[in-house]
Amino acid sequence: MLENSIGPVPLQAYLIVAAFLFCTGVWGLINSRNAVRVLMSIELMLNAVNINLMSFSSYIDGSIIRGQVFSIFVITVAAAEAAVGLAILLSLYRNRVTIDMESFNLLKW
Amino acid sequence: MTIAYSTELICFLILSAVIVSGSLAVVLLENIVYSAFLLGGVFMAVAGLYLLLNASFVAAAQILVYVGAVNVLILFAIMLVNKKEKLKPIEGLVTRKLLSGGICGGLLILLLRVSITTKWNLPGPTSIGEEATDRIGEHLFTDYLLPFELASILLLMAMIGAIVLARRDISSTEDEVKNLKNQKSLIEKKIPLLSENSLK
Numbered sequence: 064m065l066e067n068s069i070g071p072v073p074l075q076a077y078l079i080v081a082a083f084l085f086c087t088g089v090w091g092l093i094n095s096r097n098a099v100r101v102l103m104s105i106e107l108m109l110n111a112v113n114i115n116l117m118s119f120s121s122y123i124d125g126s127i128i129r130g131q132v133f134s135i136f137v138i139t140v141a142a143a144e145a146a147v148g149l150a151i152l153l154s155l156y157r158n159r160v161t162i163d164m165e166s167f168n169l170l171k172w
Numbered sequence: 173m174t175i176a177y178s179t180e181l182i183c184f185l186i187l188s189a190v191i192v193s194g195s196l197a198v199v200l201l202e203n204i205v206y207s208a209f210l211l212g213g214v215f216m217a218v219a220g221l222y223l224l225l226n227a228s229f230v231a232a233a234q235i236l237v238y239v240g241a242v243n244v245l246i247l248f249a250i251m252l253v254n255k256k257e258k259l260k261p262i263e264g265l266v267t268r269k270l271l272s273g274g275i276c277g278g279l280l281i282l283l284l285r286v287s288i289t290t291k292w293n294l295p296g297p298t299s300i301g302e303e304a305t306d307r308i309g310e311h312l313f314t315d316y317l318l319p320f321e322l323a324s325i326l327l328l329m330a331m332i333g334a335i336v337l338a339r340r341d342i343s344s345t346e347d348e349v350k351n352l353k354n355q356k357s358l359i360e361k362k363i364p365l366l367s368e369n370s371l372k
Contacts, residue, residue, distance in 0.1 A: 070177055071177060071180065071296065071297050072180055072181055072184045072224070074292055074294060075287050075288055075292075076184065076188070077221070077225075078283075078287035079284060079287060079288075080188045080191055080192065080221070082280055082283035082284055082287065083191075083192055083195070083280060084191060084192075084195050084214075085279075085283070086276045086277070086279055086280040086283070087192075087195040087196060087198075087199055087276075088195070088199075089276050089279065090199060090272060090273060090276040091198065091199035093268075093272040093276075094199075094268070094269050094272055095199070096259055097204055099204055099208075099246060099249055099250055099253070100198075100199070100204060100207060102246065102249075103198055103207060103208070103211050103246060104198075104199060106211065106215075106238070106242060106246075107195050107198065107199075107211075107214065110214070110215065110218050110238075113218070113234075114218060114221060117221070117222055117225050117227055117230065118225060120225075120227070121225040121226055121227065121297050121298060122292070122294055122295070122296065122297050122298075123292070123293070123294065123295065125295055125298050126298050126300050126303070126307070127307070128227075128300060128304055128307050128308065128311075129311065131227050131229070131230050131304060131307075131308055132308055132311045132312065132316050134230055135230060135233060135308065135312075136316075136319055136323060138230075138233055138234065138237050138238070139237075139323045139326070139327065140323070140326065141237075141238075141242065142237050142241055142242060142327070142330075143326050143327055143329075143330030144330075145241075145242045145245055145246070146245065146330050146331070146333075146334040147330050147333050147334050147337070149245055149246065149248075149249040149334075149338075150333065150334040150335075150337035150338035151337055152249060152253065153249065153252060153253070153337070153338045154337050154338060156252075156253045157340070160255075161255075161257060162253050162255075162257075163257065163259050163260075165259075165260075165262055
């Protein structure tokens with residue numbers, strides 16, 4: 064039975080993994096109080112998007128692989144975002160001597 | 173073909189188990205150093221998924237950029253701000269966690285429903301192999317040339333911005349700096365984010 068039903072891994076499996084990764088990232092983004100963990104959650108979400116792009120590129124786009132080019136751009140933007148985000152975090156820490164997200168409320172009304 | 177398919181399936185199951193458990197651990201663990209190392213593991217597993225999807229170049233780029241650069245950068249940031257601090261309790265934290273957990277679970281169910289019930293018009297996975305790298309190069313220098321150049325400008329801006337933001341502006345005199353016993357007192361002086369001196 065198994066030998067007949069087995070085939071290549073379906074596209075839905077990749078989409079499910081990516082959806083789970085994205086939702087974990089969203090939860091971490093909302094609930095983390097450590098600012099570094101917020102940046103980590105953003106990276107998780109970007110990775111979920113990348114998995115989606117890559118799986119669609121492989122399953123639907125055939126040999127044109129535009130999705131791979133897009134995911135390379137996403138990786139580039141993620142690297143820039145991580146660098147700037149951590150630099151902002153360092154200067155925040157220097158000014159406030161804390162990394163608790165709840166204490167960064169200067170721009171709140 | 174059956175052996176190839178079952179090998180692919182087993183690899184996919186292992187990698188997705190690593191991704192799911194690793195991402196949960198990244199979000200939930202108390203110690204942030206463990207989270208950072210597990211994040212590296214999640215990135216490696218995602219690179220493995222890319223290999224399963226016949227994208228060796230992007231898998232290599234993923235390992236180089238994410239594990240080699242972003243994860244190391246996060247570890248450095250953790251080491252630079254590694255202060256054990258007691259987070260002061262805020263009211264309604266449990267309610268907030270439950271509420272956001274419910275919202276994220278709903279989002280997950282929505283995404284799962286969309287991805288399962290949609291009839292994808294699939295030609296099936298294409299094994300493009302090593303030709304993918306050539307194809308990506310052609311794309312980057314023909315129809316995606318403008319985004320490619322914009323990405324280089326973005327990286328330059330990010331580099332300069334990171335240097336400007338993370339630089340320590342020492343507006344005090346040299347004697348003061350010599351007298352300071354450690355960096356702690358420099359931190360306590362609360363030097364502003366962008367002082368007038370930094371713009372000169």
